[in-house]
Structure formats: structure tokens, C-alpha cells
Amino acid sequence: MVSPVILVPAILNGLMTGAVYALIALGLTLIYGVLHIINFAHGALLTAAMFAAFFAYRLLGLDPYVAAVFLTPLFFVLGYLLQRFIIGPAARGEDRNILLVTLGLAVVIENALLYAFRGDTRTINLPYAFNVVEIGTAFLAVPRVIAFVVVIVVALGLWLIMQWTDTGKAIRAVAKEKLGAELSGIDVAHIYAVTFGLGTACLAIAACLLIPTYYVNPGAGNAFVLIAFTIVVLGGMGSVAGALVGGLFVGVVESLSGLYLGESLGQIGIFVMFIIVLLFRPNGLFGERA
Amino acid sequence: MRGLAPILVAVALLATVPLITSSNVVLNFLVTTFLIALVGQGWNLLGGYGGQYSFGHAAFFGTGAYVTAVLQVRYGVNAWLGFCIGIAAGALVGAVIGALSFRSGLKGSYFALVTLAFAEVLRIIASVAPITGAGVGTLIKLDLRPEAFQFQSRAPFYWIVLGLVGISLVLVRMIENSRFGAYLIAVRENEDTAKALGVDTMIVKLGAMTVSAMIAAAGGCFYAQYFLFIDAGIAYGPWISIEALLAPIIGGVGTVFGPLLGALVVKTLGELAKLATGDAPGLDLVLYGCILILAVAFAPRGIAGILADLRHRLRPIGPAAPASQERGNG
Numbered sequence: 001m002v003s004p005v006i007l008v009p010a011i012l013n014g015l016m017t018g019a020v021y022a023l024i025a026l027g028l029t030l031i032y033g034v035l036h037i038i039n040f041a042h043g044a045l046l047t048a049a050m051f052a053a054f055f056a057y058r059l060l061g062l063d064p065y066v067a068a069v070f071l072t073p074l075f076f077v078l079g080y081l082l083q084r085f086i087i088g089p090a091a092r093g094e095d096r097n098i099l100l101v102t103l104g105l106a107v108v109i110e111n112a113l114l115y116a117f118r119g120d121t122r123t124i125n126l127p128y129a130f131n132v133v134e135i136g137t138a139f140l141a142v143p144r145v146i147a148f149v150v151v152i153v154v155a156l157g158l159w160l161i162m163q164w165t166d167t168g169k170a171i172r173a174v175a176k177e178k179l180g181a182e183l184s185g186i187d188v189a190h191i192y193a194v195t196f197g198l199g200t201a202c203l204a205i206a207a208c209l210l211i212p213t214y215y216v217n218p219g220a221g222n223a224f225v226l227i228a229f230t231i232v233v234l235g236g237m238g239s240v241a242g243a244l245v246g247g248l249f250v251g252v253v254e255s256l257s258g259l260y261l262g263e264s265l266g267q268i269g270i271f272v273m274f275i276i277v278l279l280f281r282p283n284g285l286f287g288e289r290a
Numbered sequence: 291m292r293g294l295a296p297i298l299v300a301v302a303l304l305a306t307v308p309l310i311t312s313s314n315v316v317l318n319f320l321v322t323t324f325l326i327a328l329v330g331q332g333w334n335l336l337g338g339y340g341g342q343y344s345f346g347h348a349a350f351f352g353t354g355a356y357v358t359a360v361l362q363v364r365y366g367v368n369a370w371l372g373f374c375i376g377i378a379a380g381a382l383v384g385a386v387i388g389a390l391s392f393r394s395g396l397k398g399s400y401f402a403l404v405t406l407a408f409a410e411v412l413r414i415i416a417s418v419a420p421i422t423g424a425g426v427g428t429l430i431k432l433d434l435r436p437e438a439f440q441f442q443s444r445a446p447f448y449w450i451v452l453g454l455v456g457i458s459l460v461l462v463r464m465i466e467n468s469r470f471g472a473y474l475i476a477v478r479e480n481e482d483t484a485k486a487l488g489v490d491t492m493i494v495k496l497g498a499m500t501v502s503a504m505i506a507a508a509g510g511c512f513y514a515q516y517f518l519f520i521d522a523g524i525a526y527g528p529w530i531s532i533e534a535l536l537a538p539i540i541g542g543v544g545t546v547f548g549p550l551l552g553a554l555v556v557k558t559l560g561e562l563a564k565l566a567t568g569d570a571p572g573l574d575l576v577l578y579g580c581i582l583i584l585a586v587a588f589a590p591r592g593i594a595g596i597l598a599d600l601r602h603r604l605r606p607i608g609p610a611a612p613a614s615q616e617r618g619n620g
Binding site: 037038039071086089090091095096097099100101103104105106107108110111112113114115118119218229233242271272274278279280 | 393572579
């Protein structure tokens with residue numbers, strides 16, 4: 001057995017990483033819960049947000065945590081426009097079409113980034129990136145602790161929006177019963193776009209939390225998105241609480257399998273878990289069986 | 291057999307191309323186009339006729355490519371035999387993935403996701419496993435003898451890939467005309483109803499997936515033999531999964547000639563884009579993505595649908611288009 005001196009930091013670090021996974025999964029599950037589509041462009045949009053955060057630092061000297069304040073509304077608008085003017089009209093409500101349109105978007109965004117910035121891997125060096133906080137026997141990097149706290153706050157904020165604002169109520173109404181919501185005067189196309197915007201805004205925040213400790217290249221987002229898919233399936237498609245718990249769980253699993261199996265096998269562990277969950281519990285560990 | 295004449299005429303006409311020109315540029319372009327048409331036809335059988343959209347046909351393409359290459363390089367197996375084993379291995383992978391996912395009742399987005407995940411798992415394994423050459427890839431030794439499935443000129447390759455496309459066209463046409471094909475289309479249109487009418491939807495989907503994987507694997511085997519080099523990114527990369535579904539969707543999903551038409555259009559546009567802008571990485575895929583979105587938005591039945599509409603408009607009182615082309619508004 002590994003001693004608690006190694007195990008506890010591994011679990012804590014897993015929770016920190018898992019929080020960012022959870023935020024990415026939150027965006028995905030929100031979109032799924034309301035629009036009932038799997039957004040295959042999620043990874044590409046995350047990559048785009050990471051590039052935005054990178055250049056905000058490089059060109060404008062904006063600290064990623066400051067950039068988040070600007071990038072989040074920007075990506076909300078971007079997501080709103082994408083759903084309202086591209087995905088919605090092009091798909092005409094057919095599931096297969098939505099799959100293809102979001103896949104097409106992913107291909108366009110990812111390769112436009114590849115064309116513009118080549119395959120180079122870029123990182124930023126923040127002066128405080130290597131500072132650590134000591135919790136018991138564990139040393140945790142400051143950016144990861146910040147990420148953890150921000151994710152909790154964002155999730156709470158999202159919950160408040162959903163619970164108490166009119167828009168949030170409309171979103172929940174559309175998610176439950178689209179036709180009924182439409183009949184009671186809710187503009188469904190608008191609500192769809194708002195939801196897509198919220199999901200995309202989550203990515204902008206996630207990108208700003210990732211960039212201090214992670215690198216960016218045109219494929220960077222994809223690594224996270226398959227993990228996010230796993231989390232969403234694990235937590236139950238469309239369940240916000242499921243995404244949070246699933247994200248933290250996957251973070252810990254990844255950290256522990258990295259500890260016991262080594263890095264590259266740890267990566268396969270996630271995929272294998274994903275396929276197993278998809279095959280045997282497609283409605284999630286907490287969801288009911290179809 | 292109904293509808294075989296147009297296929298035979300088209301293949302016979304295309305077969306004369308190497309007699310007219312010996313330009314390597316033209317032949318190379320057509321060989322890669324036919325390769326996409328072949329893999330696209332595999333996707334079309336499962337996605338177009340069966341309605342099961344796979345985002346991971348790379349899993350079958352790559353398995354075919356790797357089995358062909360590794361058998362030759364590591365075990366000294368004859369290239370032609372390796373080719374056949376590669377196709378069988380691809381079909382087996384298709385049957386296994388199909389059995390697992392259909393048994394679990396996955397469809398729609400879930401099916402697309404799980405196929406994508408399987409392709410990614412295979413890609414990661416291929417990029418670390420020693421037998422595939424890991425990150426370096428596998429290089430097939432140059433051995434320009436017909437017995438080794440390698441030729442001095444491009445013309446024999448051209449005829450072989452054209453032959454494979456021809457076989458896939460005939461195969462899909464025969465399936466379309468068969469009872470099995472009718473079951474498959476019934477599954478696409480309404481699976482529950484098909485089941486209620488006594489169709490064993492599990493077997494039908496599994497059969498379609500196996501044949502679909504077999505066709506895609508044939509493409510992979512040919513790729514390995516033609517380019518003599520593969521690595522994890524080529525064999526199992528997302529590019530082939532995307533081109534495999536792009537060709538039939540542009541050409542016309544669920545039509546026999548859709549993948550071939552689509553591949554010709556997509557590849558031509560890709561080449562034009564390269565000519566216009568120089569060979570920049572990623573630009574052709576940006577274009578493909580845009581075409582995909584535009585096609586879904588404005589031409590959901592693809593080129594075949596547009597042609598059918600035109601014919602209908604020119605002959606308003608003529609016979610209705612065949613049922614297989616009446617698709618896209620469901």
C-alpha cells in the first residue's frame with residue numbers, strides 16, 4: 001500500500017483537477033439537458049477559449065483571472081450566436097443534423113486554429129504559477145486551488161441563476177417540456193441560444209483556469225472533452241449535480257491511476273472507463289435505466 | 291439484378307482513365323478520391339441505410355491498415371494475404387464494437403460517442419504499443435513486384451482501388467435490393483415499428499456494421515499498400531472518420547452513388563483550395579467543415595437529392611424517383 005503521505009496529496013490534487021473537468025462537463029451537460037444534443041464542438045470551443053486566454057496574456061498582458069472577466073461574456077455571446085444563427089437553423093430540429101453541424105463546427109474551429117497558429121505548443125509563465133499552499137502533508141499549487149474555488153463559486157452561481165431568475169425558470173421549463181414552454185409564451189429559440197451561451201461561457205472560465213498550469217495547441221481542448229463526455233455520461237446526461245460529482249470523481253480516479261499505472265496508461269484508463277460506463281450504464285450511475 | 295447497369299458503365303468508363311493520361315498528379319488524385327469513396331461507402335451502408343451515425347470509422351480503417359502492414363513487416367506474410375486478413379480483422383472489430391454497443395441499446399448521439407471513443411482508444415494504444423512501431427509508425431519495405439502488391443506505375447493501383455469501389459457499389463446495390471436492405475431501411479425509419487413487425491433489429495444492425503467495417507477496412511489495407519507508411523495519427527486519426535461521413539453526406543446519404551459523387555466533389559474542392567492558398571495545414575479541413583454545415587443546412591439529401599429534384603422538375607409527370615432517394619425530410 002502507498003502511505004497516506006503520498007495518497008492524500010494525490011487525492012487532493014485529483015480533486016483540484018477534477019473541479020476544472022467538472023466545469024467543462026457542466027457546460028456540456030447544461031446544453032444536453034436543455035437542447036438534448038451532444039455538442040461535439042465543445043472541445044474546439046475550449047481550445048479557442050484557451051487561445052484567447054493565451055493571447056490576452058501575451059499581447060495585452062492580462063492576467064488569466066482578469067481575462068476571465070472579459071472572456072466569459074464574450075464567449076457567452078459567441079455561443080449564443082452560434083446556436084441562434086448556425087446550429088439551430090442548419091439542423092432544423094433533427095438530431096442527426098445537429099450531430100453533423102456541431103461536428104462540422106468542431107472541424108472548422110480546430111483547423112482554423114491549426115492554420116493560424118500551426119501545431120506549436122504554447123505556455124505562459126505566471127510569476128506565481130509555482131507557488132504552493134500547504135494543507136496538512138500536501139503541497140498544492142496556487143493556480144489549482146484558485147481553480148477549485150472558482151469552480152465551486154461558478155457552480156453555485158449557475159444554480160442560483162437556474163433557480164431564481166426568470167431566464168433560469170424558462171430554461172428549466174424548456175428542458176422539461178418544450179412544447180408547453182412554447183405555448184406559454186417562452187421564446188424557445190432564444191432560450192436554446194442562451195443555454196448554449198452559458199455552456200460556452202463555462203468553457204471560457206475553464207480555459208482561464210487551465211492556462212496558468214497547462215499548455216495550449218490546436219488539439220488541447222479535445223483531451224478534456226472526452227473526459228467531460230465521460231463525466232457527463234457518468235453523472236447522468238443533463239444532471240448538473242451529476243457533472244460536479246462525476247468531475248471530482250474522475251479527477252481522483254485519474255490521479256490515482258496515474259500514481260499506480262503511470263501517465264500514458266492513466267489516459268487509457270479514462271477511455272476504458274468511458275466505454276464501460278457508456279455500454280453498461282448509458283443513463284449514468286445516478287440516472288434511471290431506460 | 292436491378293440497377294447494376296449504371297454501376298458497370300460508370301466503372302468501365304473510369305477504368306479507361308489511365309489509358310488516356312499517365313499523369314501521376316491526375317492518377318494520384320483519383321486514387322485518393324476513390325479511397326475516400328470506398329471508406330465512405332462503408333459508412334453509407336451503416337449510416338445512410340441503417341441510420342446509425344458512426345463518428346469512428348477510423349477504428350476499422352486503421353485496423354485494416356495496421357494488420358496489413360504489421361503482418362508484412364514483422365511476420366513476413368505475403369502482402370495479398372495480409373490484405374485479406376486485414377479486411378477480415380476490420381470486419382471483426384466492427385462486429386465486436388457493434389455487438390457491444392447495440393446490445394447496450396446505444397443509438398443516436400450515444401452511438402456516435404462510443405464509436406468515437408473506440409477509435410480514440412485504438413489510436414492511443416497504437417501510439418504506445420511496440421508492435422505498431424509506437425510513435426515512429428510502420429514503414430513497409432519498398433519491393434516493387436506485383437506479388438508484393440507494389441507496382442512501378444500508378445495505373446495498377448488505380449485499377450485495384452477502382453475495382454474495390456466497384457465491388458462496394460455492387461454490394462450496396464445488392465443489399466439495397468434485398469430483404470436485408472429493406473429491414474435495414476426499416477430500422478432507420480422507425481426502429482420500434484420494425485421490431486414490432488418482427489425484424490430482428492439487433493442482427494440487422496450488427497450485420498450492417500460488420501459489412502460496413504469490412505469495406506472501411508479494405509480502404510485501410512489499400513492505404514497502407516499505396517503509401518507504404520502508417521502511424522497512429524494516420525490510421526486511427528479523426529480525419530478519416532470525418533471524410534468517411536463527409537463523402538456520403540455531400541453526395542447523398544442512403545444512395546448507392548452518393549459516396550463516390552461526394553468524394554469527387556469534396557476532393558476537387560480540397561485540391562482547388564490548396565491551389566488557391568498553397569498547401570497550408572488545416573485549411574482543407576476548414577473547408578470540409580464548412581461544406582458539411584452548408585450541406586446539412588441547404589442540401590440535406592446531397593447531390594443525389596439535388597439531381598433527383600432537377601429530374602423531377604424537368605419531367606413533372608414522369609415516374610417518381612426510387613424510394614431510396616426520397617430521404618431527408620423524415
